[in-house]
Amino acid sequence: MLPSPLVLSLPLLPSPASGVPSEQQVKETEKQGCRGDLRDEKNHEKYSPRQGEDEPASRCFRCCDPGTPVYQAVPVPQINITILKGEKGDRGDRGLQGKYGKTGSAGARGHTGPKGQKGSMGAPGDRCKNHYAAFSVGRKKPLHSNDYYQTVIFDTEFVNLYGHFNMFTGKFYCYVPGIYFFSLNVHTWNQKETYLHIMKNGEEVVILFAQVSDRSIMQSQSLMLELRDQDEVWVRLFKGERENAIFSDEFDTYITFSGYLVKHALEP
Numbered sequence: 001m002l003p004s005p006l007v008l009s010l011p012l013l014p015s016p017a018s019g020v021p022s023e024q025q026v027k028e029t030e031k032q033g034c035r036g037d038l039r040d041e042k043n044h045e046k047y048s049p050r051q052g053e054d055e056p057a058s059r060c061f062r063c064c065d066p067g068t069p070v071y072q073a074v075p076v077p078q079i080n081i082t083i084l085k086g087e088k089g090d091r092g093d094r095g096l097q098g099k100y101g102k103t104g105s106a107g108a109r110g111h112t113g114p115k116g117q118k119g120s121m122g123a124p125g126d127r128c129k130n131h132y133a134a135f136s137v138g139r140k141k142p143l144h145s146n147d148y149y150q151t152v153i154f155d156t157e158f159v160n161l162y163g164h165f166n167m168f169t170g171k172f173y174c175y176v177p178g179i180y181f182f183s184l185n186v187h188t189w190n191q192k193e194t195y196l197h198i199m200k201n202g203e204e205v206v207i208l209f210a211q212v213s214d215r216s217i218m219q220s221q222s223l224m225l226e227l228r229d230q231d232e233v234w235v236r237l238f239k240g241e242r243e244n245a246i247f248s249d250e251f252d253t254y255i256t257f258s259g260y261l262v263k264h265a266l267e268p
Contacts, residue, residue: 181260187248
């Protein structure tokens with residue numbers, strides 16, 4: 001805080017008679033004021049710092065004195081907020097899901113990118129089928145029924161993979177269990193009945209039948225069977241209660257019997 005400027009007060013000596021100072025009293029008072037000013041100036045010079053000396057720290061200044069120092073503002077202390085941060089609270093419950101926004105419009109189709117480089121060759125895959133069985137046989141001779149059942153014996157071998165079809169017995173023997181497809185084709189004899197069965201292990205499975213007719217025709221039958229190891233499949237002609245026959249000749253093959261493995265029993 002700066003000291004107030006010095007104010008000189010001139011005491012007035014009252015006149016003993018009227019209370020108004022006389023001319024002589026006024027002159028004495030002015031002399032005393034001048035002496036006071038001189039004393040103040042001497043005191044001011046006496047306590048003023050010389051050139052090259054530092055000013056005393058406790059010195060007071062007047063506003064009218066030249067070179068009055070400018071006091072800098074005291075900085076406000078800053079508080080570190082991080083030391084006031086509390087511990088992390090528990091996670092709150094999940095809020096309700098908001099409404100779905102409107103579906104935006106589809107953007108324009110982009111440009112076709114450059115063709116990529118050719119990839120490396122992959123590892124070879126597993127074989128889709130590891131087991132095989134197939135046969136296809138034919139007969140060039142006609143056959144007429146007798147008083148007993150007859151196994152149709154075939155004399156022409158088209159395909160007999162691994163010899164699973166026995167040409168001597170006329171039977172197919174299963175060595176690869178699984179699902180098989182079989183097909184029988186015969187030529188009927190005019191004015192005679194045609195009556196045969198496809199057999200499995202001594203049981204009649206399906207029949208191939210054609211009634212008596214003035215014209216001979218080609219007749220067929222097919223089916224799928226699930227076979228186990230050592231099962232037998234063959235064709236049997238019905239016994240001769242009626243005129244029953246199948247036609248063929250030595251020049252062409254009119255009777256065929258075929259079968260092949262569709263799915264192995266161990267395949268998924």
